[in-house]
Amino acid sequence: MPSPIGNPSEAVCLVQLTDSHLYALGHADLLGLDTSASLNAVIELVRSEVPDIDLILATGDIAQDASESAYRRFIAAVATLPAPCHWIPGNHDDAxxxxxxxxxxxxxxEWVDAGNWRIVLLDSSVAGSVAGYLAPDQLELLERALDSAGERFIMVCLHHHPVPIGCDWMDPLGLLNVDDLLPRLRLDNRVKVVLWGHVHQELDEQLDGLRLLATPSTCVQFARHSVDFATDTQAPGYRRFALLPDGSIETRVSRLEAGLFLPEPGAVGY
Incomplete structure (x- = not known):
């Protein structure tokens, strides 16, 4: 495990980047959108808005083509931010x-301690599957992380959504064994946040004291409450957090200027 970040008596500033869908070749596009350019624009937005970052989380689908070049490009891009980065794989990645x-x-x-928080990084990817699953080794990792967290508050991160998001086409493509995750988390009052990517849209809900959060992609956005696959015209973005010592959080989504990095209209899948 890395050395703890920050002081337990101080807030931690965290930035989440997700679903960058990079390719081996720079300036390749996903549904007509240059994913490398949009990622770099979002990172520039982070740099302008969040001068003091403690930690960056990248919650999957780093690459669209699962190529080493794409991962190296992502590493180089986030290296321009003044904070360490940790990542987890998504369904498009090679874990x-x-x-x-x-x-x-x-x-x-597996996890990182930051301030008075432990951030647990779970791999919900399954080779050859769009939907996610937490294998036994990941559930065992979660238990070890919880058992050794002491009095720290806990954020759990994964790629796939563990609750329905109201999109008929996307809901079956979330975490398939959610009953192995949420009941365990709801038993532990130290667990305050569950954070994911995958859905390319913003979500902020509560479940029995758990804050459930999803974040826009750094590239293509998906339309909320859609029956079939549909993109959205909102701009790419990221999520920022202040993790406070008392277990509360402050968070908001920030996006690029409206009208930038729009996908081609009428796309039916990717």
Missing amino acids: ALMGRIGSDVGFTQ
Whole structure:
């Protein structure tokens, strides 16, 4: 595990980037949108809005083509921000390749302690599947993280959504074994936040004291409450947090200027 970040008596500033969908070749596009350019624009927005960052989280689908070049491009992009980054794989990623590359640069961790918080990083990806599943080793990782957290408050991160989000086409593509996760988290009053990517849209809900949060992609946005696959015209963005010592959080989503980085109209999938 990395050394603890920050002081337990102080707030921690965290930035979440998710679903960048980079390619081996720079300036390749997803549904007509240049994913490398949009990621760099979002990172520039972070730099202008959040001068003092303690930690960056990247919650999956780093690459669209699961190529080493795409992962190296992501690493280079986030290196321009003044904070360490940790990542987890999504359904488009090669988890084993990410693990090897990430171990070399410190991106791959099971959890990280920041301020008075423990941030647990779960791999919900399944090779060949769009939907997610927490394998036994990931559930065991979660137990170890909870058992050793002491009095720290806890944020749990994964790629796939563990609750319905109100999109008929997307809801079946979330976490398939949610009953192995949420009941365990709801038993532990130290667990305050569950955070994910995958859905390319913003969500902020409560479940029995758990804050449930999803975040816009740094590239294409999906339309909320859609029956079939549909993109949205909102701009790419990121989420920022202040994790406070008393277990409360402050969070908001920030986006690029409206009208930037729009996908091609009428796309039916990707």
